[in-house]
Amino acid sequence: MPTPAHTLRLVEASAADLDRIMELECLGFAASHQEQRSAYAQRIATFPRGSLMAWRGADCVGCVFSEIWQSTPEPDAAHFELGHDIRERHAPEHGTELYISSMTLAPHVRGQGLGTALLRGCMAHAVQAFPGLRSAVLLVNANWAAARRIYAGAGFVEVARLDGFFGPSGGAPEDGLVMRRPLRHA
Ligand SMILES: CC(C)(COP(=O)(O)OP(=O)(O)OC[C@H]1O[C@@H](n2cnc3c(N)ncnc32)[C@H](O)[C@@H]1OP(=O)(O)O)[C@@H](O)C(=O)NCCC(=O)NCCS
Structure with a gap:
């Protein structure tokens, strides 16, 4: 039976997924906004529960990454630097805030509501654990x-708004928006 269009199966990533992760990174972000392979390798090694590959049927269509922080009232630009090491702030024992560091879908599956499914799946997976x-x-x-x-x-x-956080990718620097929501437990 075909998988319903909005259904994603989320599977914890391993080092074997790094080639696909980097393909998705290149398809999703301008070169100046891309993370290095080593940053993803570190995330998988440090927090596999927050490093998820998204499958639709036999097709690996996306990925999402997260870490757990001690909550800061207003995180500043230093919290979000490209290439930051997950180990700087990841605090799974005491942290109360899930930081979603990256989310990407392959271009051929965009526009079908899967972005929302990926985001919600990531949060649900983390809250459960x-x-x-x-x-x-x-x-x-x-x-x-x-x-x-x-x-x-x-x-x-x-x-919060981080003026000019995203360096030029062909045009002027672009602002970053810090967004937050409460997490509720079932
Ligand atoms: C972000 C991403 C995961 C979303 O994928 P998606 O679920 O297929 O997104 P959609 O194309 O369905 O768009 C989501 C919503 O934005 C709307 N939208 C899309 N492009 C838009 C535009 N240019 N202007 C206004 N609204 C737009 C869609 O209509 C849709 O709204 P709806 O659900 O109310 O219909 C995907 O675009 C992606 O991987 N992008 C590259 C990487 C990226 O930007 N990641 C996020 C980093 S923070």
Whole structure:
């Protein structure tokens, strides 16, 4: 039976997924906004529970990465630097905030509602394993309309604006928006 269009199967990533992760990274982000392979390798090694590959049927169509932070009222630009080492802030024992560091879908499956499924799946997976989580936070480029719409639809609200955070990718620097939402437990 074919998999329903909105259904994603989320599977914890391993080092064997790094080639696909980097393909998705190149398809999803301009070169100046791409993470290095080593950053993803570190995330998988440190927090496999928060490193998820998304499958639709036999097709690996996306990935999402997260870490657990001690909550900071207003995270600043240093929290979100490209290439930051997950081990700097990841605190799974005491942290209460899920930081969603990256989310990408392959171009051929965009526009079908899977972005929302991927985001919600990531949060559900984390909350199940870490009942102490109270909120989720992320940074989005102010000009990435599809991502902003998904986050707003999932209840994220803007809590800070980082002027010119995203360096030029052919044009002027672009602002980053820090967005946050509460996490509820079943
Ligand atoms: C972000 C991403 C995962 C979303 O994928 P998706 O679920 O297929 O997104 P959609 O194309 O369905 O768009 C989501 C919503 O934004 C809307 N949207 C898309 N492009 C838009 C635009 N240019 N302007 C306004 N709204 C737009 C869609 O209509 C949709 O709204 P709806 O659900 O109310 O119909 C995907 O675009 C992606 O991988 N992008 C590259 C990487 C990226 O930007 N990741 C996010 C980093 S923060």
